Amino acid sequence: MDDIYNKITELVKNNILDVDDNFVKFSDSGYDAVKFDKNNFSNIENIKSDNKIAFIDGGSSEILKSSNFSLNLIRIYYAVYFKNKRIKSGKNDFYSFTCAKNVNNEIYFDTEIIGIKNNIISKEGLLLSSLDETIKQGITRANISNMANLVRRFSEIKTAAKVVESLDENDIIVLDGSLQCTFTNEKKYLEELYENALRNKVIVCGLSKTTALMTDKGNSITSALNKFNFDGKWAYHPVADIKNENHQADIAFVKFHEKSKYMFRFEIFRKQKERIKDAINLISGNCKDPVFIGYPYGLVEADRSARISNSEKEMMLTFFSIKFGKEWEKIKDSLSSVDAHEILDSIG
Template structure:
């Protein structure tokens, strides 16, 4: 018989049960692949980022996007890509290309019927402010994607597609025109690819970077990767062990992850007084050819850019890039107003509004009941 006098809050019970459900498992290794031995978590596994006076030129690339209008059969987005360059704390101005590009994109759903098979195709078109910016953007045909039947491609993937491809193509242009041997380009996020044709854009960046001697890196602010022994988050486990050894700035080699990941993965801490630890990648082909001193120079260059008190231990170049790449909510409201004013000028606007209304009722209900 259940106790009807229960007084504890359900969240208290949830938290208690969650603590029991999370496996209390201890191991002194990091199991990344069932086909490989665990990586030892010992003092010798952590490499100190040493002071050597290195402050290489780093180009930080980030992007942002926001939905202006959507329906099950179309999507209108604003996309923004930005880069900044630093050597240590010193900002370096671009010499030939603009630091930010902004463009709109539309994705339209088309149905293709062949025999008894139905395929849903998503066709993307790009609309930059300046037509000269088209040379910095991906080709529209490469953004086309398909699903079978009436299944709609996940919105989160569709609305980020144009931005993701533009980040690769813009990064390639930055390497071509702004960087030289020994310089670094770093993308916000991992070096993984997840869309059809995206691997080709990544490879074009890697090829020109290796030809010019520019180091390609990726830094992920968050990671959902778990190790396969105790199901612990990799970053949390490595950080926990690093605290035992009283280390300052350091990096820990994880290596290549299963899948199409092109980067050699590290766990890094860029400032001794920071609590922030990141997943950091260097293009594997480049990392394997580096001496330990060269690896240290690359990582120390990031450490020398990670001393700003706003978020100590996080490269300031990415704080700056996020500020100028992010599409804020108040901006979305402004652009939505401009879009509505443009739609009202065209005879098709009623059809577009009727299509988008099929996804809007929940938002309207929230405004009424909130």
């Protein structure tokens, strides 16, 4: 048994590569990577500002699922901070119901939004082929549950576009995640956000908790940048010249607090990239809370407030079982075909 563990530790150590990384390796030709250079590090400054920061995040939980339909509860939350105090917040709960339908002899997923008077997003753009490249898994047909991720993402961006209209010049709005379009029909929502932001002179940013980007030698970005031993809290920029129209952003990597062990991928709308240091400096002031030092507390709150607990999900499931009445046993039969994993997971 020791031989097995020794082999594993050897493999892990050998893959923490002590090599000279040159640049971030992007998978798309629309990115011209900039060679790593210690001169691209800059200190993040402590500043006093009268500008506000708005944070957006969303959560979802699948309540009912069969092979041909999926019902999800989706929650979108935003909070606006001024001098590290929340001055405004809002939350929207609604349901998304996706069903499979035959369109021209092919299976499509059709989604309807339920439970909110003024729908955050329109039904237009929520009919996708089950073989759409942005939702399918590998070479197989997409899982119908994946549509909830698309609806949540569109709703986060649409909420951001509305919140922007209540902000003032030089305020900042921060989305959880990248500014890259990853779903079909996502681009129109981001373009609306950008148009509103330019009109109101609000800065649009995205912050990713994790990044799958690697260097040209296959190393992690964190490992490559840490080799420079740059002290304190810092921003690393530029990373690449992005010419991809589905990713209208400029990228930096940031360490928001000198005591933090974490580095994050930071993005700003391409047409506002001259404001990237101003935005990073202001956001860093929201990253001092010990609950997750070095990460914006506004996003911690947004994540917590948008999350849907298992107990809440179980309560909704009980509610619907009562609502369906005698039909529930018949409906349960269609659900049981996909419940096997849950049964196995519950076995101690």
